[in-house]
Amino acid sequence: MGFFSNLFGKKNCCICGAECGVTKRTGIKNKEYVCSDCGTKCSEHIRLSEYDKDGILAHMAVMENQEKIYQKYFESTKKQIYPSAMEEEQIIFMDEIGMFTIRSRSNPKRKVNHDMFRYDTVESYDYFCKMDKDQNGKEVFKEDGIIIKFCQPNNIGGQSTATGRRSHPYAKREVVITFRKRDKQANYADNALQHLDYIFGVHRDRTSLFGGASAQKKAEIKAGADMLGALSSVAKAAAKDGLEAAVNNVDVQAKLQGAMNSAEDANTRGLSKYSNAADAAEASV
Numbered sequence: 001m002g003f004f005s006n007l008f009g010k011k012n013c014c015i016c017g018a019e020c021g022v023t024k025r026t027g028i029k030n031k032e033y034v035c036s037d038c039g040t041k042c043s044e045h046i047r048l049s050e051y052d053k054d055g056i057l058a059h060m061a062v063m064e065n066q067e068k069i070y071q072k073y074f075e076s077t078k079k080q081i082y083p084s085a086m087e088e089e090q091i092i093f094m095d096e097i098g099m100f101t102i103r104s105r106s107n108p109k110r111k112v113n114h115d116m117f118r119y120d121t122v123e124s125y126d127y128f129c130k131m132d133k134d135q136n137g138k139e140v141f142k143e144d145g146i147i148i149k150f151c152q153p154n155n156i157g158g159q160s161t162a163t164g165r166r167s168h169p170y171a172k173r174e175v176v177i178t179f180r181k182r183d184k185q186a187n188y189a190d191n192a193l194q195h196l197d198y199i200f201g202v203h204r205d206r207t208s209l210f211g212g213a214s215a216q217k218k219a220e221i222k223a224g225a226d227m228l229g230a231l232s233s234v235a236k237a238a239a240k241d242g243l244e245a246a247v248n249n250v251d252v253q254a255k256l257q258g259a260m261n262s263a264e265d266a267n268t269r270g271l272s273k274y275s276n277a278a279d280a281a282e283a284s285v
Contacts (some may be wrong), residue, residue: 098274201269
């Protein structure tokens, strides 16, 4: 009797304290439970069972902050949406804040907080296509879209690297975004992948038809020139007013910051501008 009471009896949510039955709760670490209402405040891209109470509370705080960003910027920010007309799911790029979100035709888990994925947490992305077999054994289209994997702490050795990537706070597994389930629908996967290529500077090494430096080479040249210019400004100001005054000079500081920004742009193949934009959006809420 005690076994069935423990298995099927009502428990209390360790987050809000509400009583919850077996169908409206999820077991987590340390033999505790989270009710379905609190579960809706978490991302659909985590498994609650892998967390303890403190981990879920920390995750919920992250999600609440992401929802604040969504509410503040989603309507006012210019967006690139693929597919433009949603059949299954959409990926919505917001370059101005360096983030994207995913929208689904159905929200089976009634999530109340939106995932806002920073561009600089993406490790890789690719096209996916699933095939099925009809009654005659012939392969037929089932669905397609894109798969995105996110940086993990053990992959990048910390919060950031020279390439500007940082670990994602909770997306441990690849995220599959299904665009269509009928091959007669328009294929938007290529458009989404091309936009991701643009974000991550995939084609930055290309040169024009008639030659000339690539975008990446121009960025590297600019970074070098800006750094030389900034160091020259420091030297001139130091010769005139002393090193301490030179370092504190507003114009000199601006040139040094500009040089650092140019260096980051070259080192991250253009990703740094999106990281800066995401940092500003997070700081604003």
